[in-house]
Amino acid sequence: MSKVLEQFLTENLSELRSQGLYNEIDTVETPNGPIIRINGKEQINLSSNNYLGLATDERLKDAAVDAIGKWGVGAGAVRTINGTLEVHEKLEETLAAFKGTEAAISYQSGFNCNMAAISAVMDKDDAILSDELNHASIIDGCRLSKAKIIRFGHSDMDDLRKQAKAAKESGSYNKIMVITDGVFSMDGDIAKLPEIAEIAEEYDLITYVDDAHGSGVLGKGAGTVKNFGLQEKIDFQIGTLSKAIGVVGGYVAGKKELIDWLKVRSRPFLFSTAVTPADAAAATKAIELMMESTELYERLWKNADYLKKALSKLGFDIGHSETPITPCIIGEEKTTQTFSKRLFEEGVYAKAIVFPTVPKGTGRVRNMPTAAHTREMLDRAVAAYEKVGKEMGVI
Numbered sequence: 001m002s003k004v005l006e007q008f009l010t011e012n013l014s015e016l017r018s019q020g021l022y023n024e025i026d027t028v029e030t031p032n033g034p035i036i037r038i039n040g041k042e043q044i045n046l047s048s049n050n051y052l053g054l055a056t057d058e059r060l061k062d063a064a065v066d067a068i069g070k071w072g073v074g075a076g077a078v079r080t081i082n083g084t085l086e087v088h089e090k091l092e093e094t095l096a097a098f099k100g101t102e103a104a105i106s107y108q109s110g111f112n113c114n115m116a117a118i119s120a121v122m123d124k125d126d127a128i129l130s131d132e133l134n135h136a137s138i139i140d141g142c143r144l145s146k147a148k149i150i151r152f153g154h155s156d157m158d159d160l161r162k163q164a165k166a167a168k169e170s171g172s173y174n175k176i177m178v179i180t181d182g183v184f185s186m187d188g189d190i191a192k193l194p195e196i197a198e199i200a201e202e203y204d205l206i207t208y209v210d211d212a213h214g215s216g217v218l219g220k221g222a223g224t225v226k227n228f229g230l231q232e233k234i235d236f237q238i239g240t241l242s243k244a245i246g247v248v249g250g251y252v253a254g255k256k257e258l259i260d261w262l263k264v265r266s267r268p269f270l271f272s273t274a275v276t277p278a279d280a281a282a283a284t285k286a287i288e289l290m291m292e293s294t295e296l297y298e299r300l301w302k303n304a305d306y307l308k309k310a311l312s313k314l315g316f317d318i319g320h321s322e323t324p325i326t327p328c329i330i331g332e333e334k335t336t337q338t339f340s341k342r343l344f345e346e347g348v349y350a351k352a353i354v355f356p357t358v359p360k361g362t363g364r365v366r367n368m369p370t371a372a373h374t375r376e377m378l379d380r381a382v383a384a385y386e387k388v389g390k391e392m393g394v395i
């Protein structure tokens with residue numbers, strides 16, 4: 001290893017480790033369902049984004065296995081060369097139908113969508129108004145575009161309006177975009193899309209919603225934009241196929257002209273191979289299931305309401321979530337980490353999220369109930385919360 005690299009790594013790793021900030025990654029010894037095993041110990045899993053339990057669904061597994069039999073294991077090339085298989089087109093048609101848009105384009109991940117779509121449209125002569133709590137991939141996607149990034153206060157519509165007005169009236173930018181998460185993953189709050197759409201109309205802003213945590217969860221499954229009936233007003237609907245949909249991949253849904261453009265100008269589409277046939281087929285199956293029935297969606301919300309009520313009744317501060325994401329706000333960073341460790345010992349897997357991911361003093365243990373949890377699993381989790389909460393004097 002080069003001396004300079006060795007020095008860089010040694011210094012930085014030891015600093016992280018000495019501050020207790022080096023994240024040791026747990027290996028899960030079972031499929032990622034509602035009950036998992038880590039270090040030989042069974043855990044009620046409240047940390048996945050597998051909202052509908054589809055990651056281990058037999059119907060999706062069958063669809064993936066069938067696709068491997070029919071199409072093989074790889075797409076063979078980037079899609080523009082000869083890697084577009086019928087399964088990819090089927091996935092995109094299904095996505096457009098699901099989202100209620102003219103068309104859709106699929107990518108290798110949700111992260112990749114933001115690398116792809118923002119810089120395909122925005123450049124150095126443009127500006128992007130970005131919510132201060134937007135996901136890391138949005139931030140990186142904005143940077144990649146070289147547009148001027150103007151942050152606005154989290155869901156602060158007065159601030160957005162003020163900044164949009166200033167950007168527009170400055171005359172400095174060719175195009176201005178407003179970009180937001182549909183659902184914010186740390187607090188579970190929903191973006192104020194009706195106001196955002198209104199401000200966008202007033203100042204002629206391009207609208208971009210990354211709905212990674214909203215799809216499958218809001219709007220009877222179709223997402224935050226559908227939830228507000230704004231399909232005609234939001235230009236870009238971004239989503240992931242890895243959370244509620246349970247597989248892997250990402251997509252942009254919107255007008256046909258936009259999708260046509262992304263197919264010729266977005267770099268991860270042009271220079272990176274598509275998801276495998278098994279991924280495409282399993283994701284398609286998941287969306288078909290979501291369109292056929294809201295059973296999983298209803299079970300998710302029932303479980304979420306049950307867990308929220310139970311934790312709140314015990315006296316925990318569960319913040320102001322409007323979605324199944326259930327933060328349990330503990331406060332101080334060390335206490336939050338100890339709380340999560342004690343939950344682990346009691347058989348509940350719920351991760352601590354602390355500064356700098358969330359503001360100092362608002363450390364929380366974040367719970368993600370899913371459709372796959374049974375009432376009995378949730379009761380066991382709540383009992384563990386009660387035990388640890390009392391023991392540590394949190395409740």
Ligand SMILES: *Cc1c(COP(=O)(O)O)cnc(C)c1O
Nearest residue numbers: 109110111135137210212240242
């Ligand atoms: C999780 C997430 C992503 C990344 O999605 P992947 O498909 O896992 O790459 C992108 N944006 C937001 C808002 C997310 O929450």
